[in-house]
Amino acid sequence: MVYYFTAKTTTSTNNELSDFTLDGYEDENTITTHIIYMGKDKFENDPLIKNSNPKNIWFHVDNHSSAHLYLQLTQEQILEWKSFDNFKIDEYLLLQICQLTKSNSIKGNKLNNISICYTPVENLYTDGSMDTGTVTFKNNKQVKRYNIAKRDNSIINKLNKTKIEKSTEEFLKEQDLFNRELMNERKRLERESKELEKQYSNQKLKNSDPYGDLFTKENLENSSNDRRKENWDEDDFW
Structure with missing residues (x-):
């Protein structure tokens, strides 16, 4: 007991x-x-x-x-x-x-x-x-x-x-449950930490090259002359 x-x-x-x-x-x-x-x-x-x-x-x-x-x-x-x-x-x-x-x-x-x-x-x-x-x-x-x-x-x-x-059996069950919940919480905190590290790394990269987003593949394709309509007008740039 x-x-x-x-x-x-x-x-x-x-x-x-x-x-x-x-x-x-x-x-x-x-x-x-x-x-x-x-x-x-x-x-x-x-x-x-x-x-x-x-x-x-x-x-x-x-x-x-x-x-x-x-x-x-x-x-x-x-x-x-x-x-x-x-x-x-x-x-x-x-x-x-x-x-x-x-x-x-x-x-x-x-x-x-x-x-x-x-x-x-x-x-x-x-x-x-x-x-x-x-x-x-x-x-x-x-x-x-x-x-x-x-x-x-x-x-x-x-x-x-x-x-x-x-009873000792109740104690064992409670300790096992506590330790499993603790493990899950530790894993959750580790995931959050990794996500924050990723965000920090991306932000750091962005700060070192503030214009980096302008030259993504998608942005370059959208601004290419090859993707303009045949009836494009110069006023579209202003």
């Missing part, structure tokens, strides 16, 4: 009317939802690692046993991905995920000042020789850490209220 949680972040609006909004009212346009998921137990780790998008972000309590949590990235985030070094997670979202990760560690949940490590799924390594649920990193430089001073029950309780459970 796979557990899903929904975290929310709010982007502040800096418009002239923001000072006049009613207390407790939130503009829906400023709220962004984020999907977090984790396996029910360590036996779910392998299918989640193998079938999650490589750019999704994996979380774990550093140096302690804990559940493996994942942040599902959006199509836009993946398509705009340049590197993990340049990838930024909203600070409050990061806090929520790390608090949830801490709460899903038997030992880590009881400790203060613990570190949560996170890295893209593509940086995880596991094979048949390792214990069930165990992973390591391909590149330790691609691992970031976030310190949690202590448990924040208000954050954890809020996230737990959004918790839903799905």
